């Protein structure tokens with residue numbers, strides 16, 4: 001280099017030293033690369049299937065399900081899971097849970113059809129949700145599904161349908177209640193404390209048109225309190241006992257819905273989710289102990305139904321992606337732009353997702369912001385993460401993305417990528433193809449007078 005040649009300049013920045021900071025629980029961040037998922041190379045997966053790419057581990061799906069089932073079955077004799085379709089309704093995922101013995105829990109006519117399409121017998125479909133059309137209800141009655149009634153309008157519609165069809169639909173009511181968790185989810189179902197739930201029960205019992213088989217609640221999602229489920233179980237058990245007393249009628253199941261927390265970390269939480277969320281054993285202990293002590297005779301113990309979604313599927317999902325570029329923001333922070341954003345990772349709105357490099361990186365790190373590729377300011381994957389510098393073309397792996405992302409993703413600006421499932425032998429199967437322009441446009445129509453433009 002000649003003396004006169006100007007050296008390259010990079011604007012200096014001042015910032016507090018945060019590297020290597022530890023809390024009393026140890027180092028804040030280490031950068032263990034995730035090079036393989038279930039023995040399959042991340043790099044090879046991206047080479048073969050493209051980036052970004054969702055990957056689902058069949059092994060983790062099954063082992064998580066079995067953990068949950070064991071936690072409940074060892075504490076209570078009659079347990080049934082019903083897979084919450086909206087949490088992830090890719091058919092391959094549903095089929096893994098159905099093979100493991102789960103029924104289907106659906107919240108729309110679309111999901112109902114998906115469950116039927118997967119071969120779930122109608123009488124093993126639980127139909128929740130506030131928006132069941134008359135046609136949906138008709139179909140549910142014809143397939144002998146259990147309809148979880150959400151409001152009085154639905155109850156009246158059902159009563160008239162039952163008469164028209166000369167059928168006796170199996171129903172449950174959804175109950176909302178104060179479990180000590182606020183804000184209370186009281187927009188779905190009938191309230192326990194103000195007597196509405198009992199009023200609904202009375203209206204069902206005085207008509208012999210509907211067969212009240214269950215009581216249901218779904219008290220919230222990502223519930224950090226196992227005890228709230230104990231409260232819910234006790235209130236539903238009370239209703240069941242009162243129905244027995246008043247009407248000499250036996251409720252066959254009590255359904256505590258979903259909402260168990262996955263091990264993701266909520267934004268703003270001091271501690272990692274994996275350190276603080278209750279385990280399946282904690283939830284099971286709270287629920288089963290309450291039901292066993294509620295005063296049912298051994299023969300009359302209701303079946304315990306669980307509609308766990310998030311906690312069963314989150315850990316099994318991974319999102320692989322690639323660094324598009326790096327830049328310095330005006331305040332000096334490093335910004336890394338990734339090829340996936342909130343279009344694919346909807347849950348980054350409330351989780352501080354764990355993100356790992358997919359190859360060896362330097363242990364040097366600095367505070368960075370991780371952006372997605374969308375032309376939109378809200379497209380932020382992590383506002384602030386201590387992250388090693390990564391170069392364009394290098395890969396990252398997002399942990400615990402199995403719940404809700406593959407149903408709430410949006411086709412915005414760009415197409416949705418492939419999803420693969422790694423089976424128990426380590427073979428990757430495409431379970432959803434990448435979208436194409438033709439696929440998206442197959443439902444579009446252009447009126448005749450707009451087909452031609454003169455340039």
Ligand SMILES: *Cc1c(COP(=O)(O)O)cnc(C)c1O
Pocket residue numbers: 084086087105107128129218220221222257258259260307308309310311403
């Ligand atoms: C969404 C939903 C579930 C699943 O909730 P998770 O938080 O994913 O466990 C279960 N039951 C009903 C009625 C739901 O709406």
